[in-house]
Amino acid sequence: MSLRFNAINNLSTEPKDVVGSGTAKITAIFNENVFTQTVARQYLSDEAYKSLISSIKGGKKIERSVASQIANGLKAWAEEKGVTHFTHWFQPLTGTTAEKHDSFFTIKSDGTAIEEFDGAALIQQEPDASSFPSGGLRATFEARGYTAWDPSSPAFIMEIGQGKTLCIPTIFISYTGESLDYKAPLLKAVEAMNNAAVDVCHYFDKNVSKVTATLGWEQEYFIIDEGMANARPDLVQCGRTVFGASPAKGQQLEDHYFGSIPERSYAFMRDFETECYKLGIPLRTRHNEVAPAQFECAPIFEEVSVAVDHNALLMDIMERVARRHKLKVLMHEKPFAGINGSGKHNNWSMATDTGVNLLSPGKTPKTNLMFLTFFVNTIKAVHDYSDLLRASIASAGNDHRLGANEAPPAIISVFVGKYLAKVLSDIETRVGGKFDEQDEAILKLDIHRSIPELLLDNTDRNRTSPFAFTGNKFEFRAVGSSANCASPMTVLNVAMAQTLKTFKADVDSIITKGEKKEIAIMQVIQKYIVESKKVLFEGDGYSDAWHQEAAKRGLPNIPTTPLALDAMVTDKAKHLYESNKVYTHPELEARHEIELEKYIKKVQIEARIMGDLALNHIIPAAVKYQNKLLTNINGLKNAGLPESSYASQLDILTKVSQHIQSVYTKCDALVEARKVANAITDTREMAIAYCTTVKEAFFDDIRYSVDKLESLVDDEYWTLPKYREMLFLK
Secondary structure (H helix, E strand, O other), X not given: OOHHHHHXXXXXXXXXXXXXXXXXXHHHHOXXXXXXXXXXXXXXXXXXHHHHHHXXXXXXXXXXXXXXXXXXXXXXXXXXXXXXXXXXEEOEOXXXXXXXXXXXXXXXXXXXXXEOOOHHHHHEEOOEOOOOOOXXXXXXXXXXXXXXXXXXOOOEEEEEOOEXXXXXEEEEEEOOOOEOEOHHHHHHHHHHHHHHHHHHHOOOOOOOOOEEEEEEEEEXXXXXXXXXXXXXXHXXXXXXXXXXXXXXXXXXXXXXXXXXXXXXXXXXXXXXXXXXXXXXXXXXXEEEOOOOOEEEEEEOOEEHHHHHHHHHXXXXXXXXXXXXXXXXXXXXOXXXXXXXXXXXXXXXXXXXXXXXXXXXXXXXXXXXXHHHHHHHHHHHHHXXXXXXXXXXXXXXXXXXXXXXXXXXXXXXXXXXXXXXXXXHHHHHOOHXXXXXXXXXXXXXXXXXXXXXXXXXXXXXXXXXXXXXXXXXXXXXXXXXXXXXXXXXXHHHHHHXXXXXXXXXXXXXXXXXXXXXXXXXXXXXXXXXXXXXXXXXXXXXXXXXXXXXXXXXXOOOOOOOHHHHHHHHHOHHHHXXXXXXXXXXXXXXXXXXXXXXXXXXXXXXXXXXXHHHHHHHHXXXXXXXXXXXXXXXXXXXXXXXXXXXXXXXXXXXXXXXXXXXXXXXXXXXXXXXXXXXXXXXOOHHHHHHHHHHHHHHHHHHHHHHHHHHHHHHOOHHHOOOOOHHHXXXXX
């Protein structure tokens, strides 16, 4: 019996009852395994506590002597919870998290065994950096790298089975100081945005001393039975199905969306949510998504760096908990053809330490003007750096999703809704940029009369827009489900930092000429609206008309990753990152190289899986059925029956034979195309070759014949679980 039928026969539809899962109030377990500021107050001296808080809130350096006090407090807390090991937890450029566990156990010179955790171990460790992606920054023999403590993200205890490990969130840098992770550039970008935003806020409120970028991600994912997944080598190796005929019923009835959550899936959700709550991940929402077997969860907004950590943790937790339920979580952007893929919508805003959301319309002329300032600057930032935003969400997986019927196109545009579109139009059309301090239509504009408080989320949630304003935040919808949020958040925050710095310089230059501050602000706002209005689009991003219109406007439309990544290393990008101290030129070049290599390897793996499945699963099954048809036809012939009596069998046999030959011939040609691509020495050119002469030239054609064979071959012979089984057998 094939793995497919074993998986079907062994399918367990009973939900796994996990003790303690969802049985307590969320508030009773929330942050249970997190070294929060409240916990720190209990375990640290006044000196150590104040130093830690100053570092968290103001980025001040923690002295080594104080770090030892903090380390002792962390160890005492962790040991009370049964922890024996600690690790520096970081996010290298592999796209996953990384950790190396060390025990508190050590032996002194006199042979005494003790438990120890000092400040040096807290602040810095030295993992081997040679096997992590470096883009040429480090040679293989140059192995040294450092993880450095990030106090802005709290330490936590990870429970895996019966084991407990104290995790210290860190950044990861090379021996020579270059960043080798997602977190370090993000922290730099957020700080650049903070400095620029505070300066602009002082036009309106001198009491603002800090502006925090906030993020609320929405994580989409698929759940299928573990046995089904294990019987699909493509899912095991690639995270997506490279073959699979569409079932009679897919998502066309839209009956799964917001439907009743299947009991087995519900048990899994309750279980992983409990794990998340213990780690301080503030999950708020769960629901069925559009595609069958697709779901979504979302948290309450947090500071962007903490939110990024929490999303990376969530993905680890979900995969681990799924195994307890004999399920498989699929984070790939397009695991199944013909139905919706999965995204990770990044809802971004900015908040002051005085309690103001800078993207929330106000109730007074001053707060409305502040809102318009940051609102328009965001649009300008997206307009000016749309190529970098596109590059930040580029991946082999997202190429399958962008522009399909459930995701935004690769064209970066901004949707603001008809109310704010009218406000921007009114400002834009002011002749000559003339504004009067008493102008009721502009400076005294009560935006809440255009956007009633009950309609703060006033837009119609334009699902086709990659960057949409949704009332008090912008939603970057184009991010892929498997992505690390740090990549798009780094670009967005550094773009915002640069735009705000330019805005302040433009306003100040007008003020120095004798113009009043409010008038100067409005003049620059009008200028920015005019300069960036081509990125505004309120219609259907899926339509051919929009693609034509975008081309007329000069908006880039780059559907594939290798070309989209070019934006990372332009002179404009290098100036943006270097002037804001986010990336050096070598770091940027290295990241470009890493992303290209990642793309090449993923397409290469998919190509190899296609060949493996074709030769070891598809063709053998089809040949068996071919022989069965031949036996039947020959038997009818030998019985003296006319050809008309087996004409249907002959027709099926002809089709099966043609598709077998097509699959074999094209898989053979695919191997040759890979060899040619592998011989290319330039990484960018190799990536383009894998995209065009490997993926685009063969993947769809081979899949077409394989999927036709699936529809023709006797179900008994087909060894791979089919879409109808993976998506609908719960």
